Amino acid sequence: MNNDEIRVSLLKRSRASKNERWGKLISGACITIIIGVVVSIFYFVASKGLATFFEDKVNLWKFLTGTVWNPSAKDAQGNPQLGALPMIVGSFSVTFLAAIIATPFAIGAAVFMTEISPRLGKKVLQPVIELLVGIPSVVYGFIGLSVVVPFVRHLFGGSGFGILSGTFVLFVMILPTVTSMTVDALNAVPRAYREASLALGATRWQTIYKVVLRASISGIITAVVFGMSRAFGEALAVQMVIGNAMLLPQNLISPASTLTSVLTMGMGNSVMGSLSNNALWSLALLLLIMPLIFNILIRWIGKKGAMRS
Amino acid sequence: MTPRKWDKVATVVLYMISIFIIFVLAFLLLYILITGLPHVSWHFITGKSSSFQAGGGIGVQLFNSIYLLVLAMIISVPLSLGAGIWLSEYAPKNWVTSLIRNAIEILSSLPSVVVGLFGFLVFSIQMNFGFSILSGALALTVFNLPLLTRKVEDSLQAIHYTQREAGYALGLSRWETVIHVVVPAALPGIITGMILGMGRIFGEAAALIYTAGQSSPPLDFSNWNPLYIASPLNPMRSAETLAVHIWKINSEGIIPDATQVSAASSAVLVLFVLLLNFLARYVGNRLYAHLTGVKERN
Numbered sequence: 001m002n003n004d005e006i007r008v009s010l011l012k013r014s015r016a017s018k019n020e021r022w023g024k025l026i027s028g029a030c031i032t033i034i035i036g037v038v039v040s041i042f043y044f045v046a047s048k049g050l051a052t053f054f055e056d057k058v059n060l061w062k063f064l065t066g067t068v069w070n071p072s073a074k075d076a077q078g079n080p081q082l083g084a085l086p087m088i089v090g091s092f093s094v095t096f097l098a099a100i101i102a103t104p105f106a107i108g109a110a111v112f113m114t115e116i117s118p119r120l121g122k123k124v125l126q127p128v129i130e131l132l133v134g135i136p137s138v139v140y141g142f143i144g145l146s147v148v149v150p151f152v153r154h155l156f157g158g159s160g161f162g163i164l165s166g167t168f169v170l171f172v173m174i175l176p177t178v179t180s181m182t183v184d185a186l187n188a189v190p191r192a193y194r195e196a197s198l199a200l201g202a203t204r205w206q207t208i209y210k211v212v213l214r215a216s217i218s219g220i221i222t223a224v225v226f227g228m229s230r231a232f233g234e235a236l237a238v239q240m241v242i243g244n245a246m247l248l249p250q251n252l253i254s255p256a257s258t259l260t261s262v263l264t265m266g267m268g269n270s271v272m273g274s275l276s277n278n279a280l281w282s283l284a285l286l287l288l289i290m291p292l293i294f295n296i297l298i299r300w301i302g303k304k305g306a307m308r309s
Numbered sequence: 310m311t312p313r314k315w316d317k318v319a320t321v322v323l324y325m326i327s328i329f330i331i332f333v334l335a336f337l338l339l340y341i342l343i344t345g346l347p348h349v350s351w352h353f354i355t356g357k358s359s360s361f362q363a364g365g366g367i368g369v370q371l372f373n374s375i376y377l378l379v380l381a382m383i384i385s386v387p388l389s390l391g392a393g394i395w396l397s398e399y400a401p402k403n404w405v406t407s408l409i410r411n412a413i414e415i416l417s418s419l420p421s422v423v424v425g426l427f428g429f430l431v432f433s434i435q436m437n438f439g440f441s442i443l444s445g446a447l448a449l450t451v452f453n454l455p456l457l458t459r460k461v462e463d464s465l466q467a468i469h470y471t472q473r474e475a476g477y478a479l480g481l482s483r484w485e486t487v488i489h490v491v492v493p494a495a496l497p498g499i500i501t502g503m504i505l506g507m508g509r510i511f512g513e514a515a516a517l518i519y520t521a522g523q524s525s526p527p528l529d530f531s532n533w534n535p536l537y538i539a540s541p542l543n544p545m546r547s548a549e550t551l552a553v554h555i556w557k558i559n560s561e562g563i564i565p566d567a568t569q570v571s572a573a574s575s576a577v578l579v580l581f582v583l584l585l586n587f588l589a590r591y592v593g594n595r596l597y598a599h600l601t602g603v604k605e606r607n
Contacts, residue, residue, distance in 0.1 A: 016482040023484030024399055030391025031409060034458065037451055038412040041419070041427045048430065108326030116323055125327055128334045134582045135337065136512020138555045139575045143337060145559055146344075146568060172333060179330075203316035233420025235515040236556050260422050260515075267426065267519055272434065284426050291418040 042288070049285025052278040058082055063282065069246040069262075071276030082279050084259075084286070086248045091258040093163050093249065094238060095231045098170035102178055103224050105171075107213070110182035115194075115208050132176040141237035144169035149241055156253045161243030164252040169237050174227035181226060185219025186212060218305020222298050229294035233287060235260035259283050338579070345576025348569045354577065358525070358554065359564060367574050369525045372541060373442070373548035377521060378510050380446035380544065385453045386503060390492075392454075393461025398487050417455035421515040424452045429519035440547040445521025452516050453506050460502030464495040497597040504589035508582045514552035522547030523557055551578055 013021075052058050058080060066083020074080055109129075113121030148168045153160030189212050197207040213220070243255025244265055263283055270277040310318075356366020400406040428448030438444040468491050476486030492499070525548060528541045535542040549557065555574050558567045 016480075016485060020482040020484045023487065024395075027391040027395035027399060030388045031395045033388060034392050034416070034454055035409060035412055037454070038416045040431065041416070041423070041451075044427060044430050045423065105326055105330065108323050109330050112323045112327045116320060120327075124331065128331050130586065131338075131583065132330075132334055134508055134512075134586050136514070136552055136578055136582065138512070138514045138552045139341065139579055142555055142559055142571050142575050143340060146572075147340065172337075175330065175333075203312045205316040205319035206312055208319070229418055233418075233422065235420065235422040240556070240559055260420065263422055263426065264515065264518060267429070268523075281426075284423055287420055287423050291420065292415065295415060295418055 045281065045284055045288050048278065048281035049288075050282075052082070052275070052282040056080070056275050056278060058279070063279075064088065067248050071270075071279050080275055080279075082275075084279075084283060086246050087257050087259045087262050087283065088286070090163065090166075090242065090249060090256040091232060091260070093256075094166040094170055094242070094258060095228050097163065097167040097252075098174055098231045099178075099224055099228045101167065101171045102175045102227060106175055106178035106182050106223070106227075107220060109179045110186055111208055111213075113179075113183050114186040115204065115212065129176040129179055132172070133180075137173065137234060137237045138240075140169055140173050141240035144237060144241040152253060158253040159243065159255060160253070161241060161255045162251075162253045163242065163249055163256050165241040166238045166256075166258070167252075169241055170231045170234060173234060173237060174231050177230055178223045178227040181223035182216075182220050185216040185223060188219060189215045218301050221301050222305075225294055225298050225301065229291050232290050232294070233260065235264050239264050259287050263287070341572065341575050341579050344569075345572035345574075348573035349576055353573055365564060365566075365570060367551060367554060367570070367577065369528055370549055370551045370554040370574070371577070372528075373521070373525065374511060374550040374552070376541070377442055377445050377449065377517075377548065377550055378507055380442065381449035381453060381510055382503070382507060384446060385450040385457055385506075388450070389454055389457035389461055390499075392458045393465060394487055394492070396458065396462045397465035398483065398491070413455045413458055416451075417459065421452055421513060424448055425516035425519050427451065428516065433520055438545070440520065440522030440524075441545045442521055442548045443544040445517050445548065445550075446544075448516045448520040449510050449513060452513060453510055456509070457502060457506050460506070461495075461499055464498030464502065465491055467498065468494045494600065497593045497600065500596060501589045501593035504585050504592065508585040508589075511585070512552050512578060512582055514550070514556050517550055517553050518556070521550060521553070523549050523553055525549045 052063070053060055062079075063082050063084055065085055066081070067085050068081045068083045069086060070081040109125060113125050144165060148165045149160040151160075152158075152162070152165050152168075156164070193211050193215055194207055197211040198204075202210065238258055239261035242257060242261055244257050244261055245255035246257050246262065247255070249256035263280060266276075266280050270280060353366045354371060355368040358367060358370060359365030396406075396410070400409070425448055428444055428451065432438045432444035432447045433440060436444075438447075465487075472490055472494060473486055476490040477483075481489065526546055527539060528546075529537070529539040530541055532540050533542055534540050535544065537543060538546070540546075551574055555571045555578070558564060559571055564570065
């Protein structure tokens, strides 16, 4: 055989190595697109949301603490009335209340699934929780509207729309998420811990309460914070039951609103680029920042938990 | 109270909590099915929706939901496969990779409303797609990508490294090993994840209100040319999906039978999602059994 031919074929890239480069290129391109999407979400929402403060010169502090939301009218000094406090209070109250109610139930169910009866847990509760996750949020909203709202109205009077109804709906919505994450946290506790405690003569409940739950506390808190981040961003189900009144909520059964509910109701009714539209984008920016804060919180808790063990 | 009595009390309480959760699910499902199913008929599933009178159907909405689902999956499956392969097989262990992972995590934790608004701003307005199926499918892709990518990466990571080494030992390149060895072995997990993702997309409404729109123009089901304006396949027409329809008739609608229509639509929606969940489990297990010869996956 000609020496040159061998030389050429040895120095040329083989088909496999060309394939390899293509494969790397294609998969790299896919990841680049995803990163591009993340960056552009932040860029677009931030540029729109910050326009309220930089172009329309709205005071950030007044925006966060004002209680009157009426973008089309101006107050006595001629400043636009953009007070987002009612929505912020609404969002945080439904989130925290839902988390407060959901946490004991989630921990109880998770303990049942890991410590009391793993067999029933896997056969019955696991599928139940998976099904609960699968139900779409509008369906939760519809059930909230046709069951929870009349129930609250019947029990406490008023219209039935309000923070309490929103809390109930969110409670059911975040319960499965928090439960399954808590189960993971409990399963991560080494078996030896339980055996050591039982060998010391502790009852099952003492073992659960004094050993297992304490060893997995950072995992449980992470689960709850994650559930809260879910609850904070939930839009339609809450919007359907909260009453959509842009007032500072007086009590749990008076109509209120959340950041998400104002956005879903208002975005269609305002003109792009107008002040009221920019103000809505500022709310969206708040909604974008909160999951970030929750995320950082989760990481921080995870790190603290990891250091101790 | 002795510790032993406390133990008994705690056990009873834990049982009660578990029963309560099961009761909640049973109530939800029974409520939807009992109030909704009597209203579901062939006429309801295929009929046109009405804006004012009672007796409207959900035919167009159901079609829109399925069409959007298909389009969104067509866009997001290849992207998430590529991204998952990169993360699992090619990603170097450095700060750039961990930054990318964090970015994907953040994308998956964003509220769907924000994703919808982003889609509205970028796809509907900047790219001039308007309220269209295309904008909706792209928004759903953004919403779905992080979870699918994670699922693909996890499934690929679960494949033992000896399988890759066997591929390299046979003289395959890394890419060939991935395509011919690792991805087929990870297929059950990937497919399960994809079908579950479909269930999520099918029920999603918040991301679609301002991208796919809240109205459905009259459709001509005899003309399937995608370029024809009233064609069901035209990706540039606005399309109200089933989930959006439920939201709309409950919050803004004025039809007199809103409760029945939304109960029936919810029933259809929930049955579809449940079907997808069972399908995911079934297909995953069958595929696993087919590929490995092991009967039961734990």
